[in-house]
Amino acid sequence: MWIKSCLMILLFSLSVCAFEKPNIVLLFADDAGYGDFGFQGSHHFRTPHLDALAEDGVVLTQFYVSGATCGPSRAGLLSGRYQQRFGFEEINVPGIMSPNSKLLGDEMGLPTDFPTLGNYLQDLGYKTAVFGKWHMGVADRYHPLKRGFDEFYGFRGGARSFFPYPQPEKQKHENLLERNFGEYKEHKGYLTDALADEACDFITRHRDKPFFAYVSFNAVHTPMQPDPKDKDEFPQLTGNRRKVAQMTLSLDRACGKIIGMLKELGLYENTLIVFSNDNGGPxxxxxxxxxxxxxxxxxxxxxxxxxxxxxxxxxxxPKGGTYDFPMITLDLIPTFVTAGGGVPAEMLDGVDMLPYLLGENKERPHQTLHWKMETRGAIRDGDWKLLRFPDRPPRLHNLATDPGEQVNLAAEYPDLVKELFKKQFEWEMELERPRFMLRREEEALSARRADEFSVPPAADY
Structure with a gap:
């Protein structure tokens, strides 16, 4: 009887310990379209591994990023704070500065005076690694190994070839594939595959301790370079639409390989896996x-x-469910820290997602969310969303009835417009001035795209 009781206590203790510190894997795509995944309803794209992951988890139907371009969005993700709080809002780094600025492109990056997602998890005993796109500054002081990550295999910049550079000596160092700090050597084969292989190796080496893998794919960002083995896939599509479908298929296979390794090592059940994307598709x-x-x-x-x-x-x-209230990538740090046994820092802007996903908390995680880039701004309060422009009247939409933002209700609800403007201005009073000036032609083009209210045709979905 005594032996049986001891065994039961031991088994209970082991089961509790098993769930105290889950492994954490963040699978992050680049420039993917909202509708370009099977679990999102796409009829043309094939993403069987991510679809299977969705069936094993919860699909967030109203998930947001904190910025509409790569750099600001990732700054919010890695800091857990609205990136505008520390002036990182207007430009992807590195970039061209205004003539009066004392900073140079290489000196632009995620400020070093606060902890990152990697730091928070290191403090909880996690081994941490980044695979793929960093895009948080190319100067050495911004390097992942100095920002809370134990290992790095990727590139410091924002985009690069999916194939090895034949003459790497002619490339900028931020475009080159780097292992840890300063060891530059081009990969073999297709980069999406190489990143998955490296992530699997990291998982295998650290299977006996809690780990965090931030797998920051550069797929499906330009250049449009599908894997040659997929050249015959998606014959019903043409041009870049076909190429992005092929690149998404490679992305899905890479995610499947990582998930498969977790299963092979017996780690899948106790691994917290998140899949998302850095901004809307271009x-x-x-x-x-x-x-x-x-x-x-x-x-x-x-x-x-x-x-x-x-x-x-x-x-x-729970498996196979959806969560329909708005959440945001700012919520990932509080969620990961709590899952890892820590207490989220007070300065974070997100919330722990788990009580909401488990149904323990029935309230909205966020009543209000904000976005800002230069003089453009947006606020979502409940189901109402106000868009502010520098050169035209605002737009007001009810996302519950008009998710495509086709019907402007600003003239019908002037008092609500004033109320939302006031809330947005109050939030903006908490922010720092932008550190980097918006000067690049690409960013100026993005600003002009605010005129685009077209919805892609369902026939090509």
Whole structure:
């Protein structure tokens, strides 16, 4: 009897310990379209591994990023704070500065005076790694190994070739593939595959301790370079639409390989896995589709800031469900820290997602969300969303009835417009001045895209 009791206590203790510190894997796509995944309803794209992950977890139907372009969005993700609080809002780094600025492109990056997602998890005993796109500054002081990550395999800049550079010595160092700090050597084969292989190796080496893998794919960002083995796939599509479908297929296979390794090592059940994307698809550049939303990357329409979201933790979260209240990538740090046994810092702007996904908290995680880039701004309060422009009257939309933002209700609800303007201004009073000036032609083009209210045709969805 005594032996049986001891065994029961031991088994209970082991089961509790198993769930105290889950492994954490963040699978992050680049410039993907909201509608370009099977679990999002796409009829043309094939994403079987991510679809299976969605069936094992919860699909977030109203998941947002904190910025409509790569750099600001990732700054919010990695800090857990609205990036405008520390002046990182207007430009992807590195970039061209204004003539009066004392900073140079290489000196632009995520400020070093606060902890990152990596730091928070290191403090909880996690081994941390980044695979792929960093895009938080190319100067050495911004390097991932100095910002809370134990390992790095990727590139410091914002985009690069999916194939090895034949003459790497002619490339800028931020475009080159780097292992840890300063060890530059080009990969073999297709980069999406190489990143998955490196992530699997990291998982295998650290299977006996809690780990965090931030797998920051550069797929499906330009250049449009599908894997040659997929050249015959998606014959019904043409141009960049076909290429982005092929690149998404590679992305899905890579995610499947990582998930498969977790299963092979017996780690899958107690791994918290999140899949998402850094901003809306640019559409004109990579052929992506943000259907059913208006807007593209660089705009604060839903197509620029609402992204796919899947959260799976098979041992703890329900399977095959959806969560329909708004959440945001700012919520990832509080969620990961809490899951890892820590207490989220007070300065964070997000919330722990788990009580909401488990149904323990029935309230909205966020009554109000904000976006800002230069003089453009947006606020979502409940189901109401106000868009502010520098050169035209505001737009007001009820997202519950008009998710495509086609019907402007500003003239019908002037008092609500004033109220939302006031809330947005109060939030903006908390922010720092932008650190980097908006000067690049690409960013100026993104600003002009605020005029685009078209919805991609369902026939090409």
């Amino acid at each position: 559409m004109d550049k990579n052929g992506s589709s943000n259907y059913p939303f208006s807007g593209v990357k660089g705009t604060q329409l839903e197509g620029g800031i609402r992204v796919p979201g899947v959260v799976a933790w098979p041992a703890k979260l």
